[in-house]
Amino acid sequence: MRPPSASRILAMLAIFAAVVPAAASAAGTAEVSNSTVASATVRNVSxxxxxxxxxYMIHRKTFVSxxxxGLSPGFHGFHVHAVGICDPNTTDPDGVVVPYLSAGKHLDLEGAGHPQHTGDLPLLNVSADGTSTSITQNDKLTAAALFDADGSAIIIHALPDNFANIPTRYSVTGPDAETLATGDSGGRVACGVIEKVRV
Known part of the structure; x- marks a missing residue:
């Protein structure tokens, strides 16, 4: 069987993007809140x-698209973080500027290690032209989780997330505390405050 062409793949993605909100709108049950539950405008440090x-929330699952x-090609860590503040000039306790440190750690309502945090998402794969299209589902990201007292933010990291996968042939002790916290995905290169959308 011949693989689908690039134009067919793009058409399929467009159809999915249209179907997700339409399905949520049509369902009209207690399992579905709005078509678009939330949206985040993502900006870089500039x-x-x-x-x-x-x-989009559909049947107890949240679809993230x-x-x-404008991103560097390759894989990037991609997570929902616990605080809805995107300050590129945040400083750490030593006075060093750490972009988007204001967004806090990964959203983690269950106190689990990475990659079981509430806000852990698959990697972004960025093409050579700096573009990325991503669609995934998550059954932990409820509206209540996204919109707690201090809100939440979407963060794109500089490096790939290893999802704390450290085989024993590399380390007999397994992943360390930093890996379990972040997946070693490096600095934060972009951020977007997650906001409610009314439709």
């Missing part, structure tokens, strides 16, 4: 808009 990440530009 304030440039890279795109939008949207959250994003179309982003």
């Amino acid at each position: 304030g440039e808009v890279l795109g939008t990440v949207r959250f 994003g179309r982003l530009i």
Whole structure:
């Protein structure tokens, strides 16, 4: 069987992007809140808009979709973080600027290690032209989780997330505390405050 062409793949993605909100709208049950539950405008440290990440809740699952530009090619860690503040000039306790440290750690309502945090998502795969289209589902990201007292944010990291996969042939002790916290995905290169969307 011949693989689908690039144009067919793009068409399929477009259809999925249209079907997700339509399905949520049509369901009209207690299991579905709104078509679009939330949206985040993602910016880099210079304030440039890279795109939008949207959250759709359908039948107790949240679908996360994003179309982003201006990122470095390759894989990037991609997570929901616990605080809805995207300050690129945040400083750490030593006075060092750490972009988007204001967004806190990974959203983790269950006190689990990485990659079982509430806000852990699959990697973003960025093409050579700096673009990325991502669609995934998550059954932990409820509206209550996204919109607790201090809100939440979507963060894109500089490096790939290893999902704390440290085989014993590399380390007899397994992943250390930093790996269990972040997946060694490096600095935070982009951020978007997750906000409710009314439809």
